[in-house]
Amino acid sequence: MAKKKHAPKKFVAEKPKPVKLTPIDKSTLTKLEGLADKVVNAAMRGRDPFLDIPTRALSNVRFNKTKRYIEMGKNTNRRELFNLNQARSYMQTLLAGSGCKGLIDEGKTTSIRGLYYRMKHTIEGAKEETFNNQGESDAVIEDLEVLANSLREELHLYADKRGEMVGPIVLEDMGDEIDCARMGSGGYGIPSIVEPDRIKFKRCTADFILHVEKGTVWQRFNEDKFWKKHNCLLTHGAGQPPRGVRRLLHRMHNELELPVYCVLDNDPWGYYIYSVIKQGSINLAFESQRMTIPDAKFVGLRSIDLERCGLDMNVTIKMNDTDRKRAKQIMKYPWFEGKKRWQKEIEKMLQNDFKLEVESLINLGISYVTETYVPERLAEGDWLD
Amino acid sequence: MAKKKHAPKKFVAEKPKPVKLTPIDKSTLTKLEGLADKVVNAAMRGRDPFLDIPTRALSNVRFNKTKRYIEMGKNTNRRELFNLNQARSYMQTLLAGSGCKGLIDEGKTTSIRGLYYRMKHTIEGAKEETFNNQGESDAVIEDLEVLANSLREELHLYADKRGEMVGPIVLEDMGDEIDCARMGSGGYGIPSIVEPDRIKFKRCTADFILHVEKGTVWQRFNEDKFWKKHNCLLTHGAGQPPRGVRRLLHRMHNELELPVYCVLDNDPWGYYIYSVIKQGSINLAFESQRMTIPDAKFVGLRSIDLERCGLDMNVTIKMNDTDRKRAKQIMKYPWFEGKKRWQKEIEKMLQNDFKLEVESLINLGISYVTETYVPERLAEGDWLD
Structure with missing residues (x-):
């Protein structure tokens, strides 16, 4: 092929294009x-301005047994402008609102770090800064x-990107049509913002999702083309899946009615990841409704797998005190508490006093996990729920 | 679109296909x-078997001024089978060789963690295990x-995947043709193994690479379509770029003759990343030849940017003791030592006593970095080298 060696061209600034707001943008702006x-x-009306902010604390979080996910309660904290203790955070909250409005108006997105830098300045006529560190800005x-009842992504804020997908689905992403069945060994890097105005599902012939x-x-x-043999979508989240991956799984599960099966480690961390995918996390309870997949199944490694x-x-990993403590905590999560099979599973793990990683199956053959372990679990309907 | 809700199908095992060895595979096997x-x-010949293993230590690493990268010296350590102190690591080395041969024979790849699990077993008739932990296996x-003069990727071992690419290049990846100009907001997830037998460059009209x-x-x-306006490839490595990203940059730089410009932070970490891309790392000096890009340019943030x-x-970040120590170390790297502009740059950073992240430019406008900062640097040829 032809070789190139050019210096970068002189850049001529373009006129900014008029921003086209999507229906989601309009609703968020409102x-x-x-x-x-x-x-x-x-x-x-001559009154003191205030904001009633839903309380983001363990005390205001509960497991909704009907919806089967963690949700926020109705407690709020009042934040007033004319209150010496609250004026700063009141101002910060409105500043964040104004910052996000600016992003939507400009048709641009940024990271929460980016928004922090955007909002950070010294207040005119004072020595006070709007934010002293990113921690302050993240909390606000x-x-x-929760205040604007908008996902972070709807406020045009993105997280770091992690996780990839391959399989028989065609997406439209910012005008490009992407066939995830033709992604080689690389895969489609799952974006951080996957709301319906940015990512559209065009065609999908998959039967399920293997995460x-x-x-x-x-x-x-991917190398064993598991997704081709089993006609599924194959995703990963590089550990605890980031928001973009969770939201995409949620959308595909609900809009395309695809069951979700999770291949995770037999350790407290793997169980915790499953719990977050399924029921949401305590920190981000507000987002459960649009993130969680209560029907997700666990087809990862099990405490009986050493024998089975x-x-x-010698492929096991000894548990340490933190592991044991975490396992006991997870057993007591309300959504695991009522489930006999999960109780037995975690009890057996504690009894074993060792953990098993998915990779340990390689000891039985490089492709044992893709050709035997997972296919058998799926065929037998042998998963935890 | 049509909705689906199927249970996974019963899996019927396929006969394994005969493995087709690539020329690289054949050479590695030899x-x-x-x-x-x-x-x-x-x-x-009735002699004691031994291996002469090139020494992987600081004492056996030097900066080659002609080649402009870090390379290994010629020192070796002898590892003997009939030596009580070396028998174990001798056996482990051959076991790793045999494990990698197995991978190539099977036409499969795995992670270094995977290979560890594959090799781990109790030695027959003994209580001794082949490997006690992954640290032992990674070192071997x-x-x-270095012993087989083969990159890890040629031994069919992969690292964790990180980093993405978009821009006017069409690749062939495991038989799929991938147009990186049509990747939406997601991007092409750069594979861990990007050797020429797996990733082929089909067409590329880009003028340079912005990393x-x-x-x-x-x-x-990507959102500002910088790569379209400036006709370049746009990559990232999620921090310190993983091997796959470095190798792909190296290949594109050399095979497609594309200059590489790096947008990194004004801090010791950003400078270190640049140094690794450009001259290689001390730990992996063996791979410099096929990883480094001595001509890579630094168009990241500079110590003069507060004023400029x-x-x-208040968008600066105060340096701490570790930062100051790292900066002084980097100043003394032989490849920075002879360069006046770099010396001035790092001296000024130490004088400033603060760091500047690329994101801090957002304070001047969301797209200041894509529309003003980087285009100006490129147009003026104002980079560090």
Whole structure:
């Protein structure tokens, strides 16, 4: 092929294109403007402006047995402008709202770190800074999410990208049509923002989704073309899946009615990842509704696998005190508490006093996991729920 | 679109396809078999078998001023079978060689963790295990690389996948043709193994490569379609780029003759990343030849940018003791030592006593970095080298 060796061209600035707001953008703007209107209205009526912010704390989180996910309660904290202790965070909250409005108006997105840098300045006529560190700004952004009832992604904020997908699905992503069945060994890097106005499902012939914990395991499944043989989508989240991956799984599960099977390690961390995919996390309870998959199944390694698969003791990893403590905590999660099979599973893990990683199956053959272990579990309907 | 809800199908095992060895595979096998032959030959001649393993230590690493990268010296350590202190690591080295031969024979790849699990077993008739932990196995794999003069990827071992690419290049990846100009917001997930037998460059019209440090910054450049406006490839390595990203950059730089520009932070870590891309790392000096890009340019943030860009002091990050120590170390790297501009740059950073992240430019506008900062540097030829 022809070789190139050019210096970069002189750049000529283009005129910015007019921004086309999506229906989601319009709805988010309305919510943000509603917050601003409350300030104006309070001022007009000669009242002290305030915000009632839903309490993001363990005390205000509960497991909804009907919906089968963790949700926030109704407690709120009042944040007032004319209160010496609250004025700063009140101002920060409105600043974050204004920052996100600016992003939507400009048709741009940024990271929460980016928004922090954007909002950071010295307040005019004072020596005070708007934010002293990113921790302050991150907390205020989470407040804003619940306050404006908008996902972070709808506020045009993205997280770091992790996780990939391959399989028989065609997506439209920012105008490009992407066939995830033709991605080679690389895969489609799952974006951080996968809301319906940005990512559209065009065609999908898959029967289910197989979600694996780690990128290295995903590579094994992809190289063995598991997704082709079993007609499924294959995703991973590089450990604890980031928001983009969870949201995409949620959307595909609900909009395409695809069951989700998770291949995770037999250790407290693997069980915790499953729990977050299924029921949500306590920290981000506000987002459960649009993130969790209560029907997700666990087809990962099990505490009986040493015997069942005839594995050697020397591929096990001894549990430490933290592991034991975490396992006991997870057993007591309300959504595991009522489930006999999960109780037995975690009890057996504690009894074993060792952990088993998916990779340990390699001891039985490089492709044992893709050709025997997972296919057998799926065929037998042998999963934890 | 039509909705689906199927249970996974019953799996019918396929007959394994005959493995087709690539020219790279054949050459790697020859090298591995050469190692095994040495054992046989020694035995036949009644001699004690041994391996001479190139020393992987600082004392055996030097900066080659002509080649402009870090390379290994010629020192070796002898590892003997009939030596009580060396028998174990001798056996482990051959076991790793045999494990990698098995992978190539089977036409499969795995992670270094996977190979560890594959090799781990209790030695027959003894209580001794082949490997006690992955640390032992990782070190032996690095020995094998230098011993067999083969990159890890040629031994069919992969690292965790990180990093993505978009831009006007069409690749062939495991038989799929991938157009990186049609990847939406997601991007092509750069594989861990990008050797020429797996990744082929089909068409490329780009003029250069812009490599950015972090995924969040990459998202900004991708959203602003920087790569379209400036006709370049846009990559990131999620921090310190993993081997796959470094190797792909190296291949594209050399085979497609594309200059590489790096957008990194103004801090010791950013400078270190640049140093590794450009001259290689001390730990992996063996691979410099096929990984480093001595001509890579630094267009990241500079110590003069507070004044030059009119940034506010409050977007700076104070240096700590570790930062100061690292900066002084980097100043003394032989490849920075002779360069006046780099010396001035790092001296000024130490004088500033603060760091500047690429994201801090957001304070001047969401797209300041993509529309002003980087285009100006490129147009003016204003980079560090």
